[in-house]
Amino acid sequence: MRLDEATKSDLIRDCVDQWEQEFGNDSIYGECLETVRKVGLGNVANLTPTIKRFLYIWGRMGRVLGRLEYTNWEAKLKEQIEYNFRELEEFRKMDLTTAPLENCETSIRTCYESLTKAVSPVATAKTLHLICPNFFPLWDNPIANAVRKERKSGKCKDFSSGDYYHFMLDVREFAVRYSRTLEDLAHQYERSKLRILDEFLWWITHHTLSIF
DSSP states (O other), X not given: OOOOHHHHHHHHHHHHHHHHHHHTTOOHHHHHHHHHHHHOGGGGGGGHXXXXXXXIIISOOHHHHTSGGGTTHHHHHHHHHHHTXXXXXXXXXXXXXXXXXXXXXXXXXXXXXXXXTTSOHHHXXXXXXXXXXXXXXXXXXXXXXXXXXXXXXXXXXXXXXXXHHHHHHHHHHHHHHTHHHHHHHHHHHTOOHHHHHHHHHHHHHHSOOOOO
16 A cells, blocks of 8 residues: 555654654764764764764664674774765765765765775764765665665665665655655754654664554
8 A cells, every 4th residue: 555645744753753752862873973073084083982982882783893804993994984084074065865966976885885894884874974964874774675675776786885875865865755844853853854864764664563
């Protein structure tokens, strides 16, 4: 059964309301974003503790990043962020809903591939979002799988740079379509539209909707 646009907007509101009721008091996300905003990318070494806190405590990536393949990930990630400094600085100025993604594909994929040399694909997206919170969307396995099933923009190897780029295209299309709803919720909860959209995607992909 396909839902009409008004019903979908109501569903977005309901999912975000439920997310906020359960997790809205968690201040780690906002604190980490604010630290990155104040410190900037000019001195990545000073950001490493914040990135680690964001990934381990907020993102719950400790078990994944504790694997042997990610040994010394902090130093490797610092190196990759410094290597992509210019591109990331430009992306920090952009908004996903208005950015010309089609003109940025190469840079987006390069940044993503670089960071995956240090951390997992999910941790890469979280780190990119932390640095550029209005441009790079968050994802995890359930969210990525759900969006792939609805994808209209093309198929790629799962969790590759191409997969993430097309994920960004799909998220942008959804954010533009429901811009008014996302703006209202962003104002209500004092969050960015991209963060509100992530709350909706996380809630709807991690919970079974009740028919009662």
